[in-house]
Amino acid sequence: MQADNSVSTTAGLRQGANRWLRVYGTFAGFVAMIVIFSLLRPGVFLSPNNLRNITEQVAILAIVATTMTVVMVVGDFDLSVGALASLSGVVVADMLIQGVGLWPGVGIALLVGAVAGLFNGLLVAYFGLSAFVATLATMTAFRGLSLFYTNGSTLFSGIPESFKIFGQSFTGPIPNSVLIMLAVLIVTWFVLEQTTLGRRLYAIGGNAQASYLAGLNVRALRLTAFVISGLGAALAGIVLTSRLFSAHPTAGEPLMLNSIAAVFLGMTMFREGEPHVLGTFVGVLLLGVMSNGLNILQVNSYLQLVLTGVIILLAVLLSGLARRE
Amino acid sequence: MNHSFVRLLLALVLIVSLAGCTAVAPAPSAGDAAAPAEASITVAVVTPYMANATTKYAIEQFEKYGKEQGWNVTVTDTNADFNQLVSRIEDAVTQQVDAIVLGMGDPAQMTKGLEAAQAAGIPVFGLDAGNGPGVVLNITSDNGQLGKETAHFLAEAIGGKGNVIMFTHDPHPGVRARAEAAAAEFANYPEITVIEKKHIEVPGPVDFARNATQDLLTAYPNDGDIAGIWAGWDEPALGATQAIEAAGRSGIVVVGIDGTDFARAEIAKGGPFAASIAQDFDGMAKQLVEIIAAYLKGEKPASDSVQIPGVLVTGE
The missing domain is CATH 3.40.50.2300 (Response regulator)
Incomplete structure (x- = not known):
């Protein structure tokens, strides 16, 4: 009796520990990383200035990763976000140089994002292409469009000062890019967590067939997810172009893999195996904090890449192993 | 499974054939009829x-x-x-x-x-x-000459002394040759120390260099800690310039290579970006x-x- 009891208690303990590891392991690792960086560079890493730098550095990635989360909630991917961010950045810069005015220029660039997202969505939801293939192809096409549009050069001359509002100006002590990021986070969180639309998107990700049989318009919903992702990529491209005050035809490309990595990291946090906005945001922060901290510690640039890869693997492995037990 | 594989193949064929179409050579320019x-x-x-x-x-x-x-x-x-x-x-x-x-x-x-x-x-x-x-x-x-001359300019601009950061991309043979020659030039100045060689990722070198510079400015927080930044090409030099300006730091000289139009515009402003070099x-x-x-x-x-x-x- 007694033996039985103690066995079941240890088993229960182990189960509890597993569950904790699965749900909070990555977050604990993130906190540990912050503690280590603060101990190694006391007064520098946690200085208000550096914290502001970090939030500013992650803002653009956070925008893309947040809207990427929506696509991944329905079980798809969008590989075109980086190229699309470059394209919308090039378009907004050119529009402003042409003198269409700040808000019309921004509107046109966002429209480019929405139309591109619509196109991706049509290919995937209505023409039945896999998201991987469809967005791989459109990624190539969007990259080509940016290069064609700019003839491979950088657009910078004649962008009006007013355009600095998105990526370089501050509201009080807070960078505007961070405010834009927060707005995207809050709106997307609200849509995914608090609305029927969000429930439906999660239902499709859980089981598209069952959702269809339950009467959901699966196609329209998947299409919507891609439009949201396209809009997010375009917004990120606008903020990036404002931050660099110049449009480079491939500037947005690193955003694609990093945003997917952030969503995967987020899937290992708080909830089991589901993409969600809060997790994605912590994933983005984790990537940003790691890059900033390793830079401040002056770790070799090549090793930084290795460490980033290893941390992502560890996070995913840990939550995977804990789940298998 | 089979279906998606076939579709993948189809899409790849499509992509390849599209790429092929764009590669059709333009007609050779017609021979000059008036030529002697x-x-x-x-x-x-x-x-x-x-x-x-x-x-x-x-x-x-x-x-x-x-x-x-x-x-x-x-x-x-x-x-x-x-x-x-x-x-x-x-x-x-x-x-x-x-x-x-x-x-x-x-x-x-x-x-x-x-x-x-x-x-x-x-x-x-x-x-x-x-x-x-x-x-x-x-x-x-000569990439080496481009690197050497910009390094020489930077060394003279900072009075032959101080800490220098190099932005490199060694996998590219040309940029690597530039960096090696620049490092050799800095070595001629006993009071110049190259405190860091930072590998800049591409694509996205401007933003990458901007973030890296921001972090390095945090690691070296005092005026005078960093005297100069040498960049292997103009994009990282632009990112460094923007980070220095945004942080309000003074006394840091930035040089790039290639003499691109945006670099020229930045140099004309008289900010941290002091020089670039154009291939002739x-x-x-x-x-x-x-x-x-x-x-x-x-x-x-x-x-x-x-x-x-x-x-x-x-x-x-």
């Missing part, structure tokens, strides 16, 4: 990189100087397709042109075409391309035309490589 009797000399320029503004400029200058010699110059672009490039070289060999010019692009990736030219006895010249089998001569900028593509094209003209008259060049110095771009 020497128009019997035809020079074929083949390039994989006409979409690149610098390549385009260099080749247009070559065309200009070539036509001044009364040559018939044809230009063929394969849009980064090296396989097509080999075919176009073979076409030029079949047409028995007098000389073939490679407009950039690594000869190691087109040996089959070059061997065909060699077998037919048609001389091949490199315009900022490289050396290889059958390449009589390559004219180029006009000089390269001009001299290559002279070398080919001499070669066709029977004068063999003394060496298989000619290096043209860069032109420093500063605020003055």
Whole structure:
């Protein structure tokens, strides 16, 4: 009796520990990383200035990763976000140089994002292409469009000062890019967590067939997810172009893999195996904090890449192993 | 499963065929009807990189100087397709042109075409391309010289002393040669210390360099901790400049390489971005035309490589 009891208690303990590891392991690792960086560079890493730098550095990635989360909630991917961010950045810069005015220029660039997202969505939801293939192809096409549009050069001359509002100006002590990021986070969180639309998107990700049989318009919903992702990529491209005050035809490309990595990291946090906005945001922060901290510690640039890869693997492995037990 | 595999294949075929379509070579520029009797000399320029503004400029200058010699110059672009490039070289060999010019692009990736030219006895010249089998001569900028001169400018601008950060990209042989020569130049100044060599990721070098600079400014928080930033090309120099300006730090001098238009605009503002260096593509094209003209008259060049110095771009 007694033996039985103690066995079941240890088993229960182990189960509890597993569950904790699965749900909070990555977050604990993130906190540990912050503690280590603060101990190694006391007064520098946690200085208000550096914290502001970090939030500013992650803002653009956070925008893309947040809207990427929506696509991944329905079980798809969008590989075109980086190229699309470059394209919308090039378009907004050119529009402003042409003198269409700040808000019309921004509107046109966002429209480019929405139309591109619509196109991706049509290919995937209505023409039945896999998201991987469809967005791989459109990624190539969007990259080509940016290069064609700019003839491979950088657009910078004649962008009006007013355009600095998105990526370089501050509201009080807070960078505007961070405010834009927060707005995207809050709106997307609200849509995914608090609305029927969000429930439906999660239902499709859980089981598209069952959702269809339950009467959901699966196609329209998947299409919507891609439009949201396209809009997010375009917004990120606008903020990036404002931050660099110049449009480079491939500037947005690193955003694609990093945003997917952030969503995967987020899937290992708080909830089991589901993409969600809060997790994605912590994933983005984790990537940003790691890059900033390793830079401040002056770790070799090549090793930084290795460490980033290893941390992502560890996070995913840990939550995977804990789940298998 | 099978279906998605078939679709994947279909899509890949589609992508490849699309890429192929865009690589259709533009018609060679028509022979100048008004050209004098020497128009019997035809020079074929083949390039994989006409979409690149610098390549385009260099080749247009070559065309200009070539036509001044009364040559018939044809230009063929394969849009980064090296396989097509080999075919176009073979076409030029079949047409028995007098000389073939490679407009950039690594000869190691087109040996089959070059061997065909060699077998037919048609001389091949490199315009900022490289050396290889059958390449009589390559004219180029010396990356080492570009690196050395910008490093020298930076060292003098900071008074020969202080901490310097280098933004590098060693996997690129040209940028690596620049960085090695720059490091050697800094070593001539005993009071200059290269405190960090930072690898800059591409694509997205401007934002990457901006973030890296922001972090390095945090790691070295006092004015005077960093005297200068040397960048292997202009994009990271732009990112560094923006981070320094946003942080309100003074006394840091930034230099880049390539003399791009955005770098020139930044240098003209008189901020941290103090200098860049431009490759002299006009000089390269001009001299290559002279070398080919001499070669066709029977004068063999003394060496298989000619290096043209860069032109420093500063605020003055």
